[in-house]
Amino acid sequence: MASITLPAAADFHVHLRDGSMMETVVPTVRQGGASLAYVMPNLVPAITTVEQALEYHSKLQALDPSVAFLMTLYLSPEITPDVIRAAAATGKIAGVKSYPKGLTTNSEGGVVDYAAFYPVFAAMEECDMVLNIHGESPSSETTTILNAEETFLPTLKALHERFPNLRIVLEHCTTAAAVEAVKACGANVAATITAHHLYLTIDQWADNPHCFCKPVAKLPSDRAALLEAATSGNPKFFLGTDSAPHPRSAKVGTANGKTAAGVFTQPYAVQYVASAFDRMGKLDKLRAFVCDFGRDFYKTVEKGWETAEDITKDAIVLEKEPGQVVVAEIGQGEGAVVPFMAGEKLWGVRWL
């Protein structure tokens, strides 16, 4: 199968930033084969009001009117049940993102205690808004970045049991344990899988800041479980790239020597996934993972974010040859971002 035509993909976890980085990144959504982007709220300051979310939405839509941007709020004390109801009423805000405090980029205002938000979750359940969870526990004498996700899974299960009608997405799941936990929950719990976690294990990111992200890529057995879940045809698993652009200077050569967490995959989102599915001999499952399951879970048509016609007429063609070689960087000068697998050849994507 050297050429495949699919409806436009949907990416259910993107970081589009703001300012000049936003201008660099937004045009890459469609380069990566997606016509829908589910936008994370971890700007500085974080998106915690309906007004901020709508303003951000306007900016994004102005930069690329051909993409449907679904907005999120940042779970924090400012988010009350009234805010949830107002957000749902806009028809543009689809979910609330929960960050555990301090665990990733711009998460200093994140959650310490989920119980404090039970009234918010109840309002989300009523309004049918989605809860997006960065599922990692803080490090301690027994928890490290390696088992932070697995350690979090009981919290996921407890939230699901308490709010069975709340749709929850465990974002960027990275472990076999998380895959099993999501499978074990009811239909209202799903998970996104990134493009890069279909490729990486700890050995790849250990010496390569451009492959370092949170949650970190883990063992070969975990990667195998993610590949299996993504290609399984189970509608609980769909694409959310967690594409997280940082300028090269924040990844390598910072003043304190530290590297920002995040892998930038936006311009080649479907290309990475198609190439990985091809290696698995599972290209027949690609459409479900990148186009259908996410939209179904989020009810994008039912809620009026897209029409069925939009989706089918806006099509992408994937071709193994000539394929596409990942460029060395996107953007210019200080703001340039190094994409994942720079220099490597992938399946190509073009718009029909």
Added chain:
Amino acid sequence: MASITLPAAADFHVHLRDGSMMETVVPTVRQGGASLAYVMPNLVPAITTVEQALEYHSKLQALDPSVAFLMTLYLSPEITPDVIRAAAATGKIAGVKSYPKGLTTNSEGGVVDYAAFYPVFAAMEECDMVLNIHGESPSSETTTILNAEETFLPTLKALHERFPNLRIVLEHCTTAAAVEAVKACGANVAATITAHHLYLTIDQWADNPHCFCKPVAKLPSDRAALLEAATSGNPKFFLGTDSAPHPRSAKVGTANGKTAAGVFTQPYAVQYVASAFDRMGKLDKLRAFVCDFGRDFYKTVEKGWETAEDITKDAIVLEKEPGQVVVAEIGQGEGAVVPFMAGEKLWGVRWL
């Protein structure tokens, strides 16, 4: 205990490099409180002949005549039983370092199959030379940098069983499993523990190239096992810093974005260890770990590398206050190296 006087320390695993980096690093051996340095052979080209080792020894001795440099050869096909006998006869070459192929800096010529070297090991046993092992298995579908050391331990045990009179050092051990394996072997098997592995876990190096080394620092439970072993008074465990200087440009901001493996600790070797032992309330075990156990294992006096008088008259004073703050970098310009824990305050070391 705010001040301690000890004999000069001995560092049984150092990388002193060559060229200008050697000139930068050699003077830092005594800054770190050591009068003896056991020198790794992974230059480019590697030290595989007696002549190379002696020439390297002369250069080092010229740079600092007050340090005793013990030399090693790089285990490779060039090393034959005759080379071992010639090396032992020099009185300057104390051991042979075995690198698993491709696993760390300049290890491309390393070992694939230990059985090929059994005649060499037999000659080393006869000549009473030490085998220094970088104990990690290559990555595979079941082995990653996390369990590479543990996966190697059966090889260590097998070598010890086959050559019970061969003195073997498991270098820079990083796991509770390795500590237990070394304890379970006879008295001819010991292990070095680095300064930095008394501090680091995976969470610290994940986003900080200056803390990335091979073997990687692992879990809090592993670090606890290393601290326990180092402060236990068990003579099988002694200091070998594996101080591994790389220019800043090789750690951050390389062309391909990758970072070289190695943590630079030489100028503060004893300072780091004293500070860690202090936090453990085990300063009474410091002398054994940094001065005595390594010398005993290597028989430095018996073999004439030092006199008992050398050791006792060349003394260091450790003081908690005013202590020493780790400088931002050592060396100049392109060749500058960032030391471990730059900017942090440690116990100070001065020569009496």
